[in-house]
Amino acid sequence: xxxxxxxxxxxxxxxxxSLVIIAVLVFVQAMTRRFGxxxxxxxxxxxxxxxxxxxxxxxxxxxxxxxxxxxxxxKKLSPKGxxxxxxxxxxIIAIYLIVMVIYGTRxxxxxxxxxxxxxPWLSFSWATMTVPLGCLLMLTTTILKIRExxxxxxxxxxxxxxxxxxx
Numbered sequence: 001x002x003x004x005x006x007x008x009x010x011x012x013x014x015x016x017x018s019l020v021i022i023a024v025l026v027f028v029q030a031m032t033r034r035f036g037x038x039x040x041x042x043x044x045x046x047x048x049x050x051x052x053x054x055x056x057x058x059x060x061x062x063x064x065x066x067x068x069x070x071x072x073x074x075k076k077l078s079p080k081g082x083x084x085x086x087x088x089x090x091x092i093i094a095i096y097l098i099v100m101v102i103y104g105t106r107x108x109x110x111x112x113x114x115x116x117x118x119x120p121w122l123s124f125s126w127a128t129m130t131v132p133l134g135c136l137l138m139l140t141t142t143i144l145k146i147r148e149x150x151x152x153x154x155x156x157x158x159x160x161x162x163x164x165x166x167x
Contacts, residue, residue: 055134
């Protein structure tokens, strides 16, 4: 669990720094273009970093339960029903992420020879690698969330049994 928390801090740190670099690069690129001396590689680096920011931030948000959700109907269920829906949701997400890891890996392999226009030395695979790696990170988070939800559900079940016995 320590390593998992450390990975989360690294994800957030890399995403924050990358976002700042993107903002600076886009600004500098716009200014140099305005003065007739555009730097062609700035947009390529920004695109590359943006791919990493998206997936690292998605896992960071998932870790904190900060992803958008619509729970109008789920809130009307009992606590056990809510946890069951949460469990079903996490299982669906896990299946989707497994598929994304598989297809993302294929994408990374197939884009190996493709390069960025302004950076011919940088393989596009470094950007597409974010798909399987980011989804693998999110899959780890999802599996931990499934385990946590099962434990919560069991605690409610155990509490119900205790209350039925009058203990």
